[in-house]
Amino acid sequence: MKMAFIVFDGMTMMDLVGFYDAVTRLKQLIPNEDVSWDFCGIKAEVSDDRGMTFKVNQVKPVLAGYDLIYAPGGLATRQLRFDQNFIGWLQTAAEVKYKISVCTGALLLGAAGFLTGKRATTNRVAYDLLIPYCEEVVHARIVRDGNVITGGGVATSIDLGLYVVESFTDADTVQQIQTLMDYPYYKAGHLKSDYIL
Amino acid sequence: MKMAFIVFDGMTMMDLVGFYDAVTRLKQLIPNEDVSWDFCGIKAEVSDDRGMTFKVNQVKPVLAGYDLIYAPGGLATRQLRFDQNFIGWLQTAAEVKYKISVCTGALLLGAAGFLTGKRATTNRVAYDLLIPYCEEVVHARIVRDGNVITGGGVATSIDLGLYVVESFTDADTVQQIQTLMDYPYYKAGHLKSDYIL
Numbered sequence: 001m002k003m004a005f006i007v008f009d010g011m012t013m014m015d016l017v018g019f020y021d022a023v024t025r026l027k028q029l030i031p032n033e034d035v036s037w038d039f040c041g042i043k044a045e046v047s048d049d050r051g052m053t054f055k056v057n058q059v060k061p062v063l064a065g066y067d068l069i070y071a072p073g074g075l076a077t078r079q080l081r082f083d084q085n086f087i088g089w090l091q092t093a094a095e096v097k098y099k100i101s102v103c104t105g106a107l108l109l110g111a112a113g114f115l116t117g118k119r120a121t122t123n124r125v126a127y128d129l130l131i132p133y134c135e136e137v138v139h140a141r142i143v144r145d146g147n148v149i150t151g152g153g154v155a156t157s158i159d160l161g162l163y164v165v166e167s168f169t170d171a172d173t174v175q176q177i178q179t180l181m182d183y184p185y186y187k188a189g190h191l192k193s194d195y196i197l
Numbered sequence: 198m199k200m201a202f203i204v205f206d207g208m209t210m211m212d213l214v215g216f217y218d219a220v221t222r223l224k225q226l227i228p229n230e231d232v233s234w235d236f237c238g239i240k241a242e243v244s245d246d247r248g249m250t251f252k253v254n255q256v257k258p259v260l261a262g263y264d265l266i267y268a269p270g271g272l273a274t275r276q277l278r279f280d281q282n283f284i285g286w287l288q289t290a291a292e293v294k295y296k297i298s299v300c301t302g303a304l305l306l307g308a309a310g311f312l313t314g315k316r317a318t319t320n321r322v323a324y325d326l327l328i329p330y331c332e333e334v335v336h337a338r339i340v341r342d343g344n345v346i347t348g349g350g351v352a353t354s355i356d357l358g359l360y361v362v363e364s365f366t367d368a369d370t371v372q373q374i375q376t377l378m379d380y381p382y383y384k385a386g387h388l389k390s391d392y393i394l
Contacts, residue, residue, distance in 0.1 A: 014218035021211035024247045050221045052236065054251035153379025154218065155355060182350025185382045
């Protein structure tokens with residue numbers, strides 16, 4: 001499982017870090033599991049929407065080499081979805097198996113064409129903006145349509161990370177990770193449904 | 198409210214970012230409020246425990262100029278609490294009004310002497326390590342003793358951030374921030390108790 005965390009100026013850190021903390025623990029918990037990740041963007045450093053600057057360790061990689069891409073959101077997505085340089089690069093992920101977003105990261109997946117014919121969700125303040133990009137905007141916390149998984153606003157990223165962990169492993173593993181994270185709120189056992197409210 | 202986020206190599210990003218997302222929204226929500234923050238450490242860049250490298254925008258500042266310090270945790274705290282260079286620097290926060298930690302960040306506050314005579318908590322795996330530094334280790338999610346507020350493991354950082362927002366404002370404001378964060382789990386109204394389980 002080779003994961004690409006898509007990062008960009010003006011993103012919301014919490015959108016990234018909840019998911020990142022949950023899924024990267026798969027490596028701690030299952031040491032022989034082949035789990036790796038990169039921070040991928042179109043420049044060497046990015047700054048979030050509140051002043052944290054961090055390093056991109058893969059600048060403009062061809063994303064087709066990954067198994068999973070994860071797009072966080074942030075107010076910057078409103079403009080970024082029209083940036084042909086960024087979206088053209090994101091489209092190199094067309095063949096990537098798992099395409100996941102939280103919050104307005106869904107607008108980026110949408111602008112890249114990855115939500116066409118799919119049900120998806122986003123931050124509730126952006127439901128209308130998502131309409132042109134997908135088959136149906138579902139007002140839910142997590143929506144799965146095949147291997148496209150989208151989540152609601154900001155802190156949904158933790159639940160989404162745990163949902164993805166559960167999808168890849170089982171309820172026992174996700175419970176172990178919740179204990180490590182001291183996060184009692186996620187309830188395992190929703191995988192049979194495509195929506196979590 | 199001038200806040201110092203204490204950062205160091207080997208810290209856990211989620212310990213920082215849940216709190217950071219919650220408290221920095223005070224500035225978005227109340228634009229005229231004097232809310233500012235810095236990432237403070239003893240070197241120009243730090244890397245978390247899973248490969249994210251980010252910038253420290255105040256290197257070894259005298260911490261006495263802040264109103265609040267926040268210490269995240271991570272496995273690195275086991276050694277860092279014995280690092281006289283780091284702990285000596287942290288002690289420049291002795292006069293800072295609010296001293297807050299999540300997870301094993303409590304070991305750093307403890308090593309700096311800030312928990313002497315106080316009740317405090319930490320990640321449940323580190324309860325024993327915290328005993329020498331404080332009056333009583335309370336097995337709770339959030340513990341307040343005067344202006345020293347400590348939290349449990351990793352993802353407690355969101356609840357802790359919201360608790361601090363509520364302490365500084367009111368239940369309506371914290372509810373607005375929870376809505377922006379899409380985080381339904383924190384329950385306002387606990388401020389009369391010194392513990393939240």
